Structures are given as structure tokens and as C-alpha cells.
Amino acid sequence: MAFKVELQPSRHSFEVSPDKTILQAGLDAGFHMPHSCRVGMCRTCRGTIKSGRVDYGDVHPASLSDIDKAKGYVLCCQARPLENTVIEVKELDGIDVLRPRVIPCRVEKVDKPTPDVAVISVRLPMNENFRFLAGQHIDVQLRDGKRRSYSIANSPKPEGVTTLELHVRHTPGGTFTDQVFSTLKVRDLLSFEGPLGTFYVREDSDKPIVMVASGTGFAPIKAMCEAAMQKGMKRPIALYWGCWTRRDLYMLSLPESWQHPNLKFIPVLSNPTPECAWTGRTGFVHRAVMEDFPNLSGVQVYACGAPAMVEAARADFSEKCGLPPEQFYADAFLTEAEKAAA
Ligand SMILES: Cc1cc2nc3c(=O)[nH]c(=O)nc-3n(C[C@H](O)[C@H](O)[C@H](O)COP(=O)(O)OP(=O)(O)OC[C@H]3O[C@@H](n4cnc5c(N)ncnc54)[C@H](O)[C@@H]3O)c2cc1C
Ligand code: FES
Structure with missing residues (x-):
């Protein structure tokens, strides 16, 4: 049986048939609901149930714990309504023209x-x-x-x-x-x-930005930094790019060449070998962020790359450095193996 879901604060509403998740039905109805992995791992699609009941789907407790459920949180990419339901979700503005x-x-x-x-x-x-x-x-x-x-x-x-x-x-x-x-x-x-996807810089904020990439997670971060420089964005950006060895920083000379007063670039190696002749920062890339920003309460974070790095950053930044969870935006590069495991 189909049930109606209303999104707040927009009051957009749509029917969800039993074969669809709330996210899929909302996207099919043309509403820009935030999402990334669609397999219940990244939490980008998280909303808050205001009324009604849902089947939460087969979600790992690390992504949605019983405490989260008690607080009303739901992962829209997995959940199906069990009755007419109202969910608070921050829909996205300004991407109307960008239909896939x-x-x-x-x-x-x-x-x-x-x-x-x-x-x-x-x-x-x-x-x-x-x-x-x-x-x-x-x-x-x-x-x-x-x-x-x-x-x-x-x-x-x-x-x-x-x-x-x-x-x-x-x-x-x-x-x-x-x-x-x-x-x-x-x-x-x-x-x-x-x-x-909905991984892009939120321009309705003036908070300083921390970008953290691992491996080829540098790709969208590169696009974001180049776009920010082209637009003359005033917000300070600290970009951390973490890789195993010097060789894995496959485009190091590019961010090193960016000359912009608001952009600082910090490469970090987790496993430098003697051949790397590395004199820069070492360790896990998200830990380098935490050393430099012990207080992230006034910052917006964009993280991209290996799912383990993204999850460690999400957890540690908010638990240990006071980052408000809603100021963490991420794309985790999940492979089929990780999706199957999810
Ligand atoms: C939003 C997003 C953006 C991404 N952007 C990038 C990017 O810019 N650059 C980048 O390099 N990657 C990116 N990725 C990852 C990329 O999509 C692929 O997952 C990755 O390149 C591997 O693809 P593949 O077809 O070679 O491997 P796959 O065929 O996906 O296999 C990956 C591994 O999983 C195993 N495997 C396959 N199927 C299963 C299964 N059913 N059960 C268990 N194990 C299985 C395979 O043996 C292999 O070891 C992104 C992922 C996401 C979700
Ligand atoms: S899109 Fe729902 S958890 Fe990733």
C-alpha cells in the first residue's frame, strides 16, 4: 500500500509505493533530497521523523543506531513509510536546472x-x-x-x-x-x-572551510577549490590531501601551485618510505586536521575519498572537536564490495 510522505519545512509531498524507498520516491517526484551512497552508509540522506512511522530498512547500527532512531532520525535511502509520515529534511536549492x-x-x-x-x-x-x-x-x-x-x-x-x-x-x-x-x-x-549527488559547497554559509581528501578523493575537492578561486570566494579554505606515499599524491604540483590568499594546502602521508624523502606532515589525514583545528565548532567540512577516512573524520570531528554534525558534507568512495557488505 502506498503512503504519503511530506517533507518539512518545504511541505513538498509525494506518494511512496511499497517498492520504493522514501529517497527514491522523493527524487522521482522531482524533489532535491540530499543523498550520496544510497546504500545506508554515508548518512547524507538523514532526516528526522516529525510524525508517522517507517520501516527503517536493513541499516547497520553504525549508520543509524537505536539512539538515533529514538531521536527520530531516519535514513531516507533505506526507509519505507508504514503510514502517512512527515519528515524534516534539508532539501537543496539551486540545482533545478541540473537534472541528470x-x-x-x-x-x-x-x-x-x-x-x-x-x-x-x-x-x-x-x-x-x-x-x-x-x-x-x-x-x-x-x-x-x-x-x-x-x-x-x-x-x-x-x-x-x-x-x-x-x-x-x-x-x-x-x-x-x-x-x-x-x-x-x-x-x-x-x-x-x-x-x-549532493556533494558541493554550500554557499549560504560564511564559515571557514576545511576540505579533506584521501587518494582520488582529491578529484571533486580539486573541482571545488578551482571553482572557489574562480568565483573569488572570500571564505578561508584549508585543504588536506592524504595519501600513503609521495607517489600517491599524483597531482601534488597542482595544489602546490595554487596561489590564493584564502587557500592553504597541506599534503599528508600516512606511510612515507625513505624513497619519499618526505619532510611534510605524516599520519592519518583527518588527524592532521584535528591537530590544526582542535575546535571545529565554527567550521564547515567537506570530506571525500576512502570510506574509512570519511567515517573516521565524521566521528572524530564531531565527538572530539565539536563539529556540528550537519556541517559535515561527504562523498565516500564506496566500491561494490562495500555496498554488498552494507
Ligand atoms: C559517489 C562516488 C564517487 C566516486 N568517485 C570516484 C572517483 O572519483 N575516483 C575513483 O577512483 N573512485 C571513485 N568511486 C569508486 C568507484 O565508483 C568504483 O567503486 C571503483 O572505481 C571500483 O570500480 P570497479 O568496477 O573497478 O570495481 P568493482 O567491480 O566495483 O569491484 C571492487 C572490488 O569489490 C569486489 N566486488 C565486486 N562485486 C562484489 C560483490 N557483489 N561482493 C563482494 N565483493 C565484490 C571486486 O572483486 C573488487 O575487489 C566513487 C564511488 C562513489 C560511491
Ligand atoms: S544516501 Fe542514505 S546513507 Fe548514504
Whole structure:
């Protein structure tokens, strides 16, 4: 049986049939509900039940504990209403024109700055002026109906872009990345759906920003920083990029070259070897943030990359440094293995 869900404060409402989650039904109805992983792990879709009852879905207690449920929290990507329900959710403004579409593209360039990272440029058809927000991602469509998400690493332009840059890390045994690192070549045709996701800088705030990336999580952070510099954004940005070794900082010279009074770049290595000849910061990247910002209560954080880093940052920043949970925005690069485990 279908039930009505009303979102507050917008008062947008829609029917949710039994085969859909609240998030899916809301997105299908055209409402911009926040989301990222869609498998109940990232908590981006979290809302608060104001009235009614839901089936919470099969959610791990680490993502939604019994205490969270008692407080009224719900993960909209997993929950289904059991009666007419009202949920408080911060819907997103300003992305009305950015409805996702399926678009063909051609591989224009494949660079391998390290043996396990490919920087791929894809060109869109001439008449496509692709518009997106810095930080969003696309889903590359594979032959058998599978999809793989990749963040857009170049910054958007008001008139749209015709080329997208993707940073792809090799996951050995992975369906798409094995192909990228063996057979993918210039002029190959791909298709993708996008733009997707709600990872982008909230411009309705003037709080200083901390950005924290691990590995290829640098891709959307690069787009966000470049867009911020182009717009002349006044908010200070501290960008932390963590990798295992010096080699994994596959584009180090780029953020080092950014000359902007409001942007500070701090690379961090967790496992430097003697060959790295590294004299910079070491340890876990989110710990470097905590050393420099023991009090994050007045800051907005954008984190992207390995799910373990994102989860550690989410927990430690709010529990140990006073970051308000709603000021933490993230895209965790979940793979199929992690989604299956979820
Ligand atoms: C929002 C988002 C943005 C992302 N952006 C980026 C990005 O910019 N750059 C980037 O490098 N990555 C990004 N990722 C990760 C990316 O989408 C892929 O997950 C990753 O590249 C691996 O894809 P693959 O097809 O090569 O591997 P997969 O086929 O997904 O396999 C990954 C691993 O899981 C195993 N596996 C596959 N299926 C299962 C299963 N059912 N059960 C158990 N194990 C399984 C495989 O053997 C392999 O070891 C992003 C992910 C998300 C969610
Ligand atoms: S989108 Fe619901 S938990 Fe990630």
C-alpha cells in the first residue's frame, strides 16, 4: 500500500509505493533530497521523523543506531513509510536546472601519473553544454547495466563544459578499473548519467572551510577549490590531501601551485618510505586536521575519498572537536564490495 510522505519545512509531498524507498520516491517526484551512497552508509540522506512511522530498512547500527532512531532520525535511502509520515529534511536549492541525463562521450586522453591512478578526459558531443556543481559525480554505464561512480575533477563553467576530467584509482579485480588499466584507449566510447549527488559547497554559509581528501578523493575537492578561486570566494579554505606515499599524491604540483590568499594546502602521508624523502606532515589525514583545528565548532567540512577516512573524520570531528554534525558534507568512495557488505 502506498503512503504519503511530506517533507518539512518545504511541505513538498509525494506518494511512496511499497517498492520504493522514501529517497527514491522523493527524487522521482522531482524533489532535491540530499543523498550520496544510497546504500545506508554515508548518512547524507538523514532526516528526522516529525510524525508517522517507517520501516527503517536493513541499516547497520553504525549508520543509524537505536539512539538515533529514538531521536527520530531516519535514513531516507533505506526507509519505507508504514503510514502517512512527515519528515524534516534539508532539501537543496539551486540545482533545478541540473537534472541528470544519460550522455555519450569519447575518451580524449588517458594519463597515468602513477601506476594505479588514471586521469581520464572525456569529450561530450559538440552540442552538449554539460552543467554541474563542483563536487558532483557521474555514473559511468557499463555494458551489463552496471554503473560506477566517478567524481568530476574539473570545475564547471556557467555556460557548461564539453570535457570532463576523471581521476580513477585501479581496484585490482574491479570490473571497470581493470578495463581502464588494460584496454581503455583514446577514442573509445563511453556513456554516463549525470550530474549526480549532493556533494558541493554550500554557499549560504560564511564559515571557514576545511576540505579533506584521501587518494582520488582529491578529484571533486580539486573541482571545488578551482571553482572557489574562480568565483573569488572570500571564505578561508584549508585543504588536506592524504595519501600513503609521495607517489600517491599524483597531482601534488597542482595544489602546490595554487596561489590564493584564502587557500592553504597541506599534503599528508600516512606511510612515507625513505624513497619519499618526505619532510611534510605524516599520519592519518583527518588527524592532521584535528591537530590544526582542535575546535571545529565554527567550521564547515567537506570530506571525500576512502570510506574509512570519511567515517573516521565524521566521528572524530564531531565527538572530539565539536563539529556540528550537519556541517559535515561527504562523498565516500564506496566500491561494490562495500555496498554488498552494507
Ligand atoms: C559517489 C562516488 C564517487 C566516486 N568517485 C570516484 C572517483 O572519483 N575516483 C575513483 O577512483 N573512485 C571513485 N568511486 C569508486 C568507484 O565508483 C568504483 O567503486 C571503483 O572505481 C571500483 O570500480 P570497479 O568496477 O573497478 O570495481 P568493482 O567491480 O566495483 O569491484 C571492487 C572490488 O569489490 C569486489 N566486488 C565486486 N562485486 C562484489 C560483490 N557483489 N561482493 C563482494 N565483493 C565484490 C571486486 O572483486 C573488487 O575487489 C566513487 C564511488 C562513489 C560511491
Ligand atoms: S544516501 Fe542514505 S546513507 Fe548514504
